[in-house]
Structure formats: structure tokens, C-alpha cells
Amino acid sequence: MNTKKNKEIVVIGGGLGGLAASIRMQAAGHSVTLLEKRHQLGGRAGVFERKGYVFDTGPTILTPPMVVDDLFQTAGKETSEYVQLEKVSPKYRLYFSDGSKMDYSGEEENISQIEKMSPKDVEGYKKFLKRVKPIYELGFEKFGSMPFESIFQMAKMGPAGLKHKAYRSVYGFVSSYVKDPRLRIAMSFNPLFIGGNPFTTTAIYTLITYIEEKHGVWWVKGGTHKLVEAMGQLINDLGGQYHLNSEVSQIHVTDKKRVKSVETIDGSVYDADIVISNADTAHTYMSLIDSKYRKKNKDKRYRKAKYSMSLFMTYFGVKKKYEDMVQHSIVFGPRYKDLIEDIFKKHIVPDDFSTYLHIPTRNDQSLAPPGCEAMYACTPVTNLEGEVNWEEKKDEFRDHILGTLDKSVLPGLLDNLEVAEVFTPADYEREFHSFRGSGFQLQPILLQSGSFRPHNRSKDVKGLYLVGAGTHPGAGVPSVIMSADITSQCIFEDIEKEKI
Ligand SMILES: Cc1cc2nc3c(=O)[nH]c(=O)nc-3n(C[C@H](O)[C@H](O)[C@H](O)COP(=O)(O)OP(=O)(O)OC[C@H]3O[C@@H](n4cnc5c(N)ncnc54)[C@H](O)[C@@H]3O)c2cc1C
Structure with a gap:
């Protein structure tokens, strides 16, 4: 050509x-x-x-x-x-609201943790991984790199879509393999990383789990x-x-x-x-x-x-080391489905939240002054379809997030805080011309x-x-x-x- x-x-x-x-x-x-x-x-x-802390x-x-x-x-x-x-390992540490945690890693490590958490789900987890492999091959390797422009192409995919239960949600699909509510969360939250609601995103996106399994999680x-x-x-x-x-x-x-x-x-x-x-x-x-x-x-x-949710970003620097934390963690709040419904459907900001906590200094100390950690908390919130005045709400919400982390996974955070800046859904709209302030577009x-x-x-x-x-x-x-x-x-x- x-x-x-x-x-x-x-x-x-x-x-x-x-x-x-x-x-x-x-x-x-x-x-x-x-x-x-x-x-x-x-x-x-x-x-x-800010003050020697570098934030992606x-x-x-x-x-x-x-x-x-x-x-x-x-x-x-x-x-x-x-x-x-x-390559980063573990991929993520997941903190559940009942106080338990799980290091989500490769298949073998996951199995040994599932054996302790919920032994009856080991077989289901193995079957799930086998089942998502062909979805990955079809959705990522075959169709992920070619233009998709006609309805006929979609129609051609129909039989494969049915076979792979594209009509089901990621959460519904995962739940047919494992029963423990924590595992259902661990294996279904991934669509949130691309702006999807795990309860409505097509099961084809379980391929993300397989990409991570096959290729690992990396960072720059x-x-x-x-x-x-x-x-x-x-x-x-x-x-x-x-x-x-x-x-x-x-x-x-x-x-x-x-x-x-x-x-x-x-x-x-x-x-x-x-x-x-x-x-x-x-x-x-x-x-x-x-x-x-x-x-x-x-x-x-x-x-x-239908636009993706937005994000409330809190970037913070702490003059304290957290040696027992890992680079990528998710701190789940007490509710999963109902929280997601508040974000995607009711468009409200409830008191509880779940947040993705990133601590790059766990792998690269050059991103903060010696003895300090640079972090961000990425908290899914409603996009601007929710009538929230973020200018008024932002300080209170930031303090709520930092206070909750101080009481749970980051003790001493508030006493050692040196930097705390936020980026709200209104900022996504203003800075990026993002329609409705969505974090990830459609x-x-x-x-x-x-x-x-x-x-x-x-x-x-x-x-x-x-x-x-x-x-x-x-x-x-x-x-x-x-x-x-x-x-x-x-x-x-x-x-x-x-x-x-
Ligand atoms: C907080 C956060 C964390 C994320 N984490 C991950 C992750 O860990 N892994 C992952 O795979 N994905 C992640 N994502 C998703 C991923 O970052 C995005 O999907 C991706 O970066 C989007 O890239 P883009 O090129 O489509 O758009 P953008 O990054 O939005 O770039 C669009 C650019 O266009 C510019 N622009 C807009 N209007 C105009 C104009 N009129 N004239 C000139 N320029 C204009 C904007 O300023 C912007 O620079 C995350 C997203 C966010 C917000």
C-alpha cells in the first residue's frame, strides 16, 4: 500500500x-x-x-x-x-471493607489466595480464566486493531458475541463462576478503569482480566x-x-x-x-x-x-514512608453495586466511596523528597449529569477521602500531609473539553x-x-x-x- x-x-x-x-x-x-x-x-x-513531589x-x-x-x-x-x-507485582492490592485484603497477581498466586479466602471458588476461577482466553483472542487480538465501521461487521460478530455472552454484564458473567462477594468484586471492577459500569459493561471486557493475566501489569x-x-x-x-x-x-x-x-x-x-x-x-x-x-x-x-463516570482526583504528598503498601491498591468502601448505581444512574455523591490509591514512590523514590511518598487517590464519582457544585464541595470531599484513608490503610497521613491538591469533574470539562466532565468519554x-x-x-x-x-x-x-x-x-x- x-x-x-x-x-x-x-x-x-x-x-x-x-x-x-x-x-x-x-x-x-x-x-x-x-x-x-x-x-x-x-x-x-x-x-x-509540588514541593518536590511529582504527580502523574x-x-x-x-x-x-x-x-x-x-x-x-x-x-x-x-x-x-x-x-x-x-513489570509491577502484585498487580493490585485490594482492601475490602470487612478488613480482609487480597494481592491480585498471576494465576498461581491468585489460586493460593482463593484457596484461603473461598476454597469452593478455586475451580470457578480456573474455569473463568479458560473462558476469557478466547474472548481476549477475538476482542483484542482479532478485532481490537481493525476499523469497525459498518453494522454488517457487527452482525458478522453476532454468533461469536452470543457464544461469549456479550449480552451479559462483566459482573453477571464473573458471578456465574465465583460466589464469594469479594472475588466477584476483584474480578469485575476492571471496567471502571476505562469508564465502564461493571453491571452494564458488556462481558467482552472481561478480556482486560486476561490481558493482565497473559501480559502482566506494567508501569513506565x-x-x-x-x-x-x-x-x-x-x-x-x-x-x-x-x-x-x-x-x-x-x-x-x-x-x-x-x-x-x-x-x-x-x-x-x-x-x-x-x-x-x-x-x-x-x-x-x-x-x-x-x-x-x-x-x-x-x-x-x-x-x-451514555457517558462514563468522572473522577475526583486527590494528589497528595506525605512526609512518611509506608513500607507495607504497594504501588497499586484499591480501597473498597462498604457498598459495591449500590455505590456504582449512585455514580452512574442516580448521579449523586454519597458519603461512602471506593478509591484507587497510587503510590509510585513504592517503586521510584525519585518522585518525592527522601523519606516521603507521592500518592494519588482516584475516586469514581458522577459526571456532570449530577448537579454537584464541585467548587463548593471539593475541600470537604478531599478531607473526607484523606480522613478515611488515615483511619484505614494510611495511618498518620493527616499528621504528615505536605501537599494536597484536587482535580474535579468540572476540571475535566474545563481543561480537556470533556463532554459532561466524563473521565473516559463514552x-x-x-x-x-x-x-x-x-x-x-x-x-x-x-x-x-x-x-x-x-x-x-x-x-x-x-x-x-x-x-x-x-x-x-x-x-x-x-x-x-x-x-x-
Ligand atoms: C485519572 C485517570 C487515570 C487513568 N488510569 C488509567 C490507567 O492506569 N491505565 C489505562 O490504561 N488507562 C487509564 N486511564 C484512561 C486513559 O488515561 C485515557 O483513556 C487516555 O489517556 C485518553 O487519551 P486520549 O488521547 O484519548 O485523550 P486525552 O488524554 O483526553 O487527550 C486529548 C487532548 O486533546 C486536547 N484538546 C481538547 N480540545 C482541544 C482543542 N479544541 N484544541 C486543541 N487541543 C484540544 C486536550 O487538552 C488533551 O490534551 C485513566 C484516566 C484517568 C483520567
Whole structure:
């Protein structure tokens, strides 16, 4: 396939999806200019430093690493020339509200823990793993890397979907294999990492459990922002360019419904044969393109879609070491299903919460002053469909989270606190133009997956493509990097067929 006919490409947004797309396009011989609204690259994978504590703002768990390797190899490089990836063990430590805990690791270690926690579930756990292997092979290896654009493709998948019980929820599927309520939580919470409700996300997403089992859980040494820096460097090394503080206000379209140029809020205009938008999909269609160039029902569709929950982030630095903690923990509150219902359906902020606690200094002391720990608590909360005044609520909610952790897994936290900053759902909307302040864009339910998700190749405007969490295959670091591959395939095909 000839991908070498040089095109001027403008990429809107420098999240991991936009960065990966820029690398693929520049590596294929095109001229890429990436325009990022914020003061730094990375989007949700940002970074900041306070009083010597370094905080990754977003993703921390990377699996499978070969997705990153594949990207660097596309550009003729090895990942290790730019950044180090390291396996983490245990994958997560899970703290349950009854005081028990579990180190969720590989199959063997899990079995020996399940033998103690709930021996009658050992067989069910083994059967579950066997059962999710073909789901992984189908959903990740076969369909995860190809464009999904027609309803016929989905129809073709129908029999396989039925066989793999795609109509069931992750929680329902898991519950048919294990009975212990703690195990049901341990094996079903994963969709929350990509913005999904375990009680409504299609069982196909149990493949995440298998990815973690097969490939392990990894992190980027020094923090995810090191990967972002590496990708920015690679774009430059390949001859592409990026501009920070360059918010796009409009994608100009010709009367023949073809992209022409992109304008930033300071009035600069960048001509483009191809535009790839990594910005939130709803923002791209509803705010950047004149309504006369988009399909009539598009806005209605975006308003009616189901958005993922948001996150209340608390970044904190503590002048104390917690040697018995691990890098990734989940501290579960007393309720699971009802809490998730409050977040996703009732859109309220109840008193209880569950939180993902990240302590990178457990693996890399350079991220905090000596003798100190840098941490974040990532707490799922309602998106902005809930009428919460976060400006008023944020301090009280932060204190509630830190106070609860002080009383449970982090004794002495409040007495040793040096830094505590928050990022609320309102910040997600303001900083990233994230529709309804969602943390992960559209929820990964069956009717918003595959060809039902906004397509990587726009049907409204020629030369416009999408990349990132809002398009296929969805949210999460591997998925958005894979979406860049899929978007590139669409672009190469269109260049080859001289459609653009
Ligand atoms: C707190 C948190 C923790 C997470 N943890 C994990 C994890 O451990 N593992 C995992 O796999 N996934 C995780 N995720 C999910 C993962 O981080 C995201 O799905 C992924 O980073 C999204 O990347 P993206 O490229 O689609 O979008 P984004 O990161 O949102 O990037 C989009 C970019 O577009 C820019 N932009 C928007 N509008 C404009 C405009 N008009 N002009 C110019 N630029 C614009 C934004 O500023 C932003 O930089 C986490 C997410 C969050 C929020």
C-alpha cells in the first residue's frame, strides 16, 4: 500500500492517542503539526510537581506493553531507546471493607489466595480464566486493531458475541463462576478503569482480566509522563512538530464537505489535507465543525449517549514512608453495586466511596523528597449529569477521602500531609473539553462499542479522522494507542484510493 504521498496533517490534541497518531503519520512520510490546547502534552496523562513531589495526573497502569513497542517500531525505533517499562507485582492490592485484603497477581498466586479466602471458588476461577482466553483472542487480538465501521461487521460478530455472552454484564458473567462477594468484586471492577459500569459493561471486557493475566501489569519507570515526553521527542526526531497552548476553535470545511484548515483561538490558520482530532468526540463534532457540515442527528446523538463516570482526583504528598503498601491498591468502601448505581444512574455523591490509591514512590523514590511518598487517590464519582457544585464541595470531599484513608490503610497521613491538591469533574470539562466532565468519554456498553462507537473515519467530513478514547476501540492507554493504528489504516486506505 502506498502511504508515501506526502500530506499536510493537523492533529488536534496531544493526548496519548494524538501523539501516537502523529508518530504513525510522520513515520509514513507525511508532515504533521500537532496543536495542543494545554501547556503540556499528554492530555489526561499529564504531570505536575509540588514541593518536590511529582504527580502523574492520570494513567499509571500499562498493559500490554507490546502496544507501545509496536508504535516505536513503526517509527524504526525501540521503546527502550526512549523510555523504560517495568513489570509491577502484585498487580493490585485490594482492601475490602470487612478488613480482609487480597494481592491480585498471576494465576498461581491468585489460586493460593482463593484457596484461603473461598476454597469452593478455586475451580470457578480456573474455569473463568479458560473462558476469557478466547474472548481476549477475538476482542483484542482479532478485532481490537481493525476499523469497525459498518453494522454488517457487527452482525458478522453476532454468533461469536452470543457464544461469549456479550449480552451479559462483566459482573453477571464473573458471578456465574465465583460466589464469594469479594472475588466477584476483584474480578469485575476492571471496567471502571476505562469508564465502564461493571453491571452494564458488556462481558467482552472481561478480556482486560486476561490481558493482565497473559501480559502482566506494567508501569513506565519514572511515571507515565516519561512515555509522553518520549512520544513528543519521537515526533520531533521524525521531523514533525507540536505547538502547546494552541487551542483549536474551528475546523474549516469546504462546500464539498472536505477539511480545508484548522484555526486556533489566537486566529492562526493551519492548512490541512487531513485533520485527525484527538479532542473529545462530542467537542469535535459539536464545537469545532459548523453545524451545516455535520449530520443532522449528530448533536442529538451525542447529547443522548451514555457517558462514563468522572473522577475526583486527590494528589497528595506525605512526609512518611509506608513500607507495607504497594504501588497499586484499591480501597473498597462498604457498598459495591449500590455505590456504582449512585455514580452512574442516580448521579449523586454519597458519603461512602471506593478509591484507587497510587503510590509510585513504592517503586521510584525519585518522585518525592527522601523519606516521603507521592500518592494519588482516584475516586469514581458522577459526571456532570449530577448537579454537584464541585467548587463548593471539593475541600470537604478531599478531607473526607484523606480522613478515611488515615483511619484505614494510611495511618498518620493527616499528621504528615505536605501537599494536597484536587482535580474535579468540572476540571475535566474545563481543561480537556470533556463532554459532561466524563473521565473516559463514552461508556463501553455494547451499543457504544465497535461500529456503534463514533468511527475513526468521519462520515460527515472528508479528510477528518478521530483518534483516542472517544472512538474505536475505546478508552485506556493501550486502546487509544491502538486507535491510532486503526485511524492510520483508514487514512492509508483513503490515500491509496485517492479519496483524499
Ligand atoms: C485519572 C485517570 C487515570 C487513568 N488510569 C488509567 C490507567 O492506569 N491505565 C489505562 O490504561 N488507562 C487509564 N486511564 C484512561 C486513559 O488515561 C485515557 O483513556 C487516555 O489517556 C485518553 O487519551 P486520549 O488521547 O484519548 O485523550 P486525552 O488524554 O483526553 O487527550 C486529548 C487532548 O486533546 C486536547 N484538546 C481538547 N480540545 C482541544 C482543542 N479544541 N484544541 C486543541 N487541543 C484540544 C486536550 O487538552 C488533551 O490534551 C485513566 C484516566 C484517568 C483520567
